[in-house]
Amino acid sequence: MIEHKVRAIVSSLSSARGENFFDTIVLALAKAIDADHVYVATLDDEQSIATTIAYTQQGQITENFSYELADTPCADVCADNVCMYNDGVQQAYPKDKLLVQMGVNSYVGTPLKDKHGEVQAIIIALYSSVIDDIHAVESLFLLFSGLISGELERRRNQKDINIKQIMIDALSEGVLLTNERTEILYANPAFTTISGYSLEEALGKRPGELLKSGVHGPEFYQAMWEDIENNGAWSGEILNRRKSGETYTEWLVLQRFIEPESQTAHYLAIFHDISDLKYAKQQAKHYEYYDLLTELPNRHLLIERIEQQLLLSTQSKHKTALLFISIDNFRVLNNSLGHHIGDKLLQKIAQRIASMSQTGNTLARYAGDEFVLLLPMQPNDDTVEFSALRMLDSIRAPFFVEQQVIELTASIGICICPNDATEALDALSKADQACNHAKKLGKNNYQFFTSEMQRRSNHKVQLKNALNQALQQQKLETFFQPIVNLKTQSIEKCEALVRWVHEGNFISPVEFIPIAEEFGMAEELGQQVLEQSCQQAIALEQAGFDLSIAVNRSVAEFPHSTDSTYDWLKTIKQQGISPSRIGFEITESILAPENSNFTDYLSQLQEAGCKVSLDDFGTGYSSLSYLRNFSIDFLKIDRSFISDLGTDPEALTLVSTIIAMASALGMKTIAEGVETLQQLDILNDLGCDYIQGYFFSRPLPAADFIQYLEGFSFDDYCKRQS
Numbered sequence: 041m042i043e044h045k046v047r048a049i050v051s052s053l054s055s056a057r058g059e060n061f062f063d064t065i066v067l068a069l070a071k072a073i074d075a076d077h078v079y080v081a082t083l084d085d086e087q088s089i090a091t092t093i094a095y096t097q098q099g100q101i102t103e104n105f106s107y108e109l110a111d112t113p114c115a116d117v118c119a120d121n122v123c124m125y126n127d128g129v130q131q132a133y134p135k136d137k138l139l140v141q142m143g144v145n146s147y148v149g150t151p152l153k154d155k156h157g158e159v160q161a162i163i164i165a166l167y168s169s170v171i172d173d174i175h176a177v178e179s180l181f182l183l184f185s186g187l188i189s190g191e192l193e194r195r196r197n198q199k200d201i202n203i204k205q206i207m208i209d210a211l212s213e214g215v216l217l218t219n220e221r222t223e224i225l226y227a228n229p230a231f232t233t234i235s236g237y238s239l240e241e242a243l244g245k246r247p248g249e250l251l252k253s254g255v256h257g258p259e260f261y262q263a264m265w266e267d268i269e270n271n272g273a274w275s276g277e278i279l280n281r282r283k284s285g286e287t288y289t290e291w292l293v294l295q296r297f298i299e300p301e302s303q304t305a306h307y308l309a310i311f312h313d314i315s316d317l318k319y320a321k322q323q324a325k326h327y328e329y330y331d332l333l334t335e336l337p338n339r340h341l342l343i344e345r346i347e348q349q350l351l352l353s354t355q356s357k358h359k360t361a362l363l364f365i366s367i368d369n370f371r372v373l374n375n376s377l378g379h380h381i382g383d384k385l386l387q388k389i390a391q392r393i394a395s396m397s398q399t400g401n402t403l404a405r406y407a408g409d410e411f412v413l414l415l416p417m418q419p420n421d422d423t424v425e426f427s428a429l430r431m432l433d434s435i436r437a438p439f440f441v442e443q444q445v446i447e448l449t450a451s452i453g454i455c456i457c458p459n460d461a462t463e464a465l466d467a468l469s470k471a472d473q474a475c476n477h478a479k480k481l482g483k484n485n486y487q488f489f490t491s492e493m494q495r496r497s498n499h500k501v502q503l504k505n506a507l508n509q510a511l512q513q514q515k516l517e518t519f520f521q522p523i524v525n526l527k528t529q530s531i532e533k534c535e536a537l538v539r540w541v542h543e544g545n546f547i548s549p550v551e552f553i554p555i556a557e558e559f560g561m562a563e564e565l566g567q568q569v570l571e572q573s574c575q576q577a578i579a580l581e582q583a584g585f586d587l588s589i590a591v592n593r594s595v596a597e598f599p600h601s602t603d604s605t606y607d608w609l610k611t612i613k614q615q616g617i618s619p620s621r622i623g624f625e626i627t628e629s630i631l632a633p634e635n636s637n638f639t640d641y642l643s644q645l646q647e648a649g650c651k652v653s654l655d656d657f658g659t660g661y662s663s664l665s666y667l668r669n670f671s672i673d674f675l676k677i678d679r680s681f682i683s684d685l686g687t688d689p690e691a692l693t694l695v696s697t698i699i700a701m702a703s704a705l706g707m708k709t710i711a712e713g714v715e716t717l718q719q720l721d722i723l724n725d726l727g728c729d730y731i732q733g734y735f736f737s738r739p740l741p742a743a744d745f746i747q748y749l750e751g752f753s754f755d756d757y758c759k760r761q762s
Contacts, residue, residue, distance in 0.1 A: 061191055062094030063101050065184065069165070070096045073177045077142060077166035080152070080188060083109075083159070085444070087118045090162065111135035117149035117162045122182075124148050126174045139166075146171045150181040152189045156372050161192055175689075179697045196376060203378050214290075216309040222246050225306075234290070234313050236283030247309065251280040253287045264294070268307070272296045275324060277314070289314055291324065301595060303560060331405040333383055334390035342404035342412055346464035349416045353458050361424040363413040364453040364471035365393065365431060368483040370409035373446065384441050389448070396434050410475075412468065421456065421488070428452050428486040436484075449484035451475055460489050473497055504559050506542055507552055511564050516540045518572040519739035520589065522748070523710060523732045526724050529754035535590045535625065535732065536573040537739045538565065553594075562596035570608060573622060574615035576742050581621075583746050590623040590653055595630055598638050609648055623651035625676070639670050646671070653710065657698065675702040679713025679733070686718045696726050703727070717761035735761065 062080050070078040079095035092104040109115040113133055116123045125132060129147040130139045139147075146167035151159040163181060171177060208215055214231035218224050227242045235242075237250055248261075256279065267274045275293040282288060292311040299306050329341035337345070349360040367389065374382035386409065393411060397403050402414040413431070418424050435450045453475030461467035474489040481487065510516055516538055523533035540547045556562045573589045580587050599607055612619050624645065630638050642652055653674035677698055684691035695711075702709045711723050714733035723731055736757055740748055 062188070063096075065188060066094045066096045067099070067101065069163075069180065069184065070099060073165060073180060074167075074172070075165040075177075076168050077144070078164070080161060080163050081114075082161045082192070083118060085446075087159070090114055090118075093161075107138055112138070113147050114149055114162055114164065117151050117164070118159055120151050120153075120159055122150050122178065124174055124178060127170050142166060143168045145169060146174075148174065148177050148181060150178070150185050152185050152192065154189060154193050154372075156369075158372070160189070163188060175693060179693045182694065183697045183701060199378075203380065207380065213310050213312040216242075216247060216311075218247070218307045218309070220305040220307075222248075222307060230312075234282075234288075234311070235280070241283075250283075253279045253281040255279040255287065268294055268296050275327065277321070277324070278311075303596060334387055334405050336390050336394070336411075337402060337404040339404065339406055342402065342406065342414065343464045343468075345402045345414055346467060349414065350457055350462060350464065350467070352416070358417045358419060359424075359459065360457040361415040361418050361427075362455045362457070362467050362471040363415065363424075363428055363431065363486075364406070364455070364468070364475040365411040365413060365435075366451050366453075366475050366479065367409040367435070368449045368451055368479070370448075373448075374409075377444070377446075381441055381444070385439060385446060388439050388441065389435065392434055392437075392439075393431060396430055406468075412471070418456075424454060424456065425486070428454060432484065432486065451478035451483050452486035453478055454486060454488045456488070469497075500555065503542075503547070503552065504555050507540070507555060508559075508561060510540060510542065511561060511568065514568060516565070516568060517741065518569050518576070519741055520576060520745040521732060521739040522737050522745075522752075523590070523730050524736055524754065525730055526720075526728060531587065531736075531749060531752060533588050533590060533623070533730065534745070535739075536569055536576075536592070538569050539739070557594060557596040562594060566591075566593060566597035567611065570611055570622070571615065572742070574612060574617055576745070577617050577621040578615070579742065579746060580749075581617075583749070585746070585749055587749075588621050588623050588651065590625050590651075592625045592655065593630075594627065595638070598630070599641065609645060609650075612650075618649060619645070620649035620651075623653060623673070625653040625655045627655055628657075642670070646673075656712075672705075672707055674710050674730070675707045676710045676712055677728075682711050682713045682719055682723075682733070683715075685722045686716075692722070695723075695728075699726050699728055717758060720758070 066078045066080060069075070077095070077097050079092045081090040081092045083090055088109055089106055090109055091106040095102050095104055109118060111133060113123045113125065113129060113136070125147040127145050129144060130136070133139060138144075144166040146169065148165045148171070150163050152161040152163060154160045163185060165177060165181070208228050211228060212230055214234045215226070215228040216224060216231060217226040224242045224245055224247065227237075227239050231242070232238055235251060242250060264274050264276075273293070273295045276291075277289055278292050279287055279289055290311045291314045292309060295308045295310075297306055297308065298304070327338075329338060330336065331338045346360075346362070353360045370382070373385070377385075386405075390403070390405065390411065393413065394403050397413060400416060404412050404414070406412045413427070415424060415427060431452060432450060435448055439446045439448065453471045453473065455461055455467045455471035455474065457467050460470050470489040474487045478485050478487040517540075519537045519539050520534045521537060522531045523535060524530070525532045538549060538553075540549075540552055553562075553565075556565045570591055573591050577587075577589055580589075608624070609619065612622050624642070626642070630642075646652060651673040652671075653676055654672045655676045656678045657675050675698070677695060681691050681695050681698075685695060686692075699709050708729040710730040710732055711719075711728050712732050714720055714723065714731040714735045716735060720731060720735060736752075737748060
């Protein structure tokens with residue numbers, strides 16, 4: 041019955057577009073669960089008022105409304121609780137007049153979270169009578185809450201993108217964005233106004249091809265690029281040539297940054313035509329040492345002043361303290377409120393912290409939402425601790441930005457010099473480490489740097505170096521874990537899992553894979569796993585086994601250009617095997633709209649014969665809209681749900697619903713982490729297609745895996761566990 045309802049909702053959503061999306065889903069849910077009222081409502085910043093964005097009453101879309109959450113069951117939902125009342129909800133909430141007005145006796149509500157786990161909206165079903173199957177209603181709400189949350193987040197992100205695009209297009213300064221080869225990817229309208237070249241004429245060209253005046257010699261450009269590569273940025277005056285041939289002087293700021301998804305260098309140029317060279321030089325000098333947004337000293341000036349104070353500290357008994365101040369959850373606020381609000385908020389934060397700082401101290405904007413307060417001549421740690429407490433209290437007070445009340449907290453890391461460090465960069469690094477530790481302890485606190493933090497940092501660096509060497513020497517080994525078809529009771533697939541033994545100790549993939557991704561080694565690691573998997577596929581075929589091998593892939597491992605060294609399909613073909621023998625397991629983030637080039641590449645793999653599996657489904661930030669936009673072959677149910685089968689009714693409901701949903705979308709399901717016969721039997725009864733886990737085998741080395749296949753018997757394993 042629930043599968044039929046899932047199919048009906050999925051069918052309705054297949055035609056949902058744009059602004060009709062939320063109306064479509066509340067109508068489909070109301071029909072599926074026979075509810076009198078169903079609505080989706082967003083929350084204000086204080087979570088005191090809910091406003092519906094889609095509302096159906098008796099099967100008809102009705103005008104939206106707002107209501108106060110106090111003394112209502114919806115307030116409990118906003119507190120991250122699923123709330124269900126099968127009759128008697130008016131008695132449970134006697135002050136909720138809306139329940140009486142609408143004639144509601146039964147109630148089901150589920151929170152809708154964003155990707156950071158914060159409740160951003162709620163979905164509610166109201167009944168005038170008793171609900172026939174309240175658990176089915178809960179199951180459907182839990183299943184489709186991810187889809188609704190994903191659509192809310194997508195629209196919020198799109199709004200932020202639109203705001204930023206409007207701001208950039210409205211700038212009087214020219215803006216250019218190039219790739220790592222300095223080929224132009226984007227130019228704003230002001231670029232056309234200043235240079236005379238249209239966007240179409242500029243795309244794909246290098247700025248020098250269009251704008252170089254011939255006035256500056258090679259040494260000028262060489263010095264400029266050395267500065268960019270060494271320091272990440274360059275600013276100054278430059279003579280360029282317009283399309284008309286006229287030369288002009290511009291003030292140019294060049295910034296080198298690493299694009300987070302591709303992990304490749306990009307360059308941002310912001311420039312404007314200047315008429316007063318003397319004024320421009322004065323401004324340039326100022327902003328070499330001061331932050332453009334907050335007018336605080338920037339990193340360069342901060343480092344100079346730290347070095348001066350460290351020199352003075354060695355000549356006196358007083359200490360110098362660095363307070364590394366990071367605003368908690370600022371990125372979430374920035375994305376939700378808009379970057380223009382975020383910038384104004386940063387200005388107000390800077391002004392408030394500066395007002396708390398004493399004469400002789402230096403407050404600098406270090407980066408983004410991070411500030412550093414330099415406290416010279418500190419007699420002891422108590423005075424530093426007092427300053428940190430004052431800063432925390434000050435930041436906790438509300439900020440008022442464009443008629444919005446914003447509440448914040450901060451985390452502070454403290455480095456005492458010369459005790460902890462005798463050089464500026466070392467002191468900043470240690471204060472940063474202490475700040476990160478404060479965040480891990482729950483944020484809104486301060487922590488002094490300790491030797492244990494340094495030990496962890498050193499261990500990370502040592503592990504990075506060892507991993508790099510292990511990759512160069514190809515010391516990592518790929519193991520294989522069988523995946524069993526429950527219908528045929530045979531092994532049809534296996535998953536490739538990388539293992540690393542360093543100096544006689546097993547290093548967990550949970551520890552070394554994030555290091556590989558952080559330090560740019562993920563592609564080489566993935567390439568070695570793929571090559572070893574191809575070799576195993578050949579060995580399996582020679583041994584008479586027809587198995588496909590699933591290889592895990594993260595965002596960091598995807599080829600970022602057509603001429604990438606790591607072309608998976610090319611590797612498979614070079615190994616001389618059919619692409620159908622290799623599949624790929626991906627995480628949901630790869631299917632996000634901003635990674636459309638990744639999904640295009642996955643489509644190419646599928647067309648060649650490779651199968652694609654979505655790993656760890658049901659955990660974290662799920663959005664079914666991704667599944668609607670890309671054809672997944674296999675859906676892997678996370679082991680956290682499987683482990684509770686047989687003991688937790690909610691886990692059973694979720695797993696059965698996921699299996700029903702996958703079936704409705706034409707996907708096969710694979711249950712991970714199966715360890716007991718009871719779990720196997722439950723999954724078999726629910727219609728799960730494949731299972732994987734220690735019930736049949738741990739991951740095995742290549743040779744042992746083939747030997748395991750030769751002796752495998754489904755019935756024998758089941759008898760041993762019975």
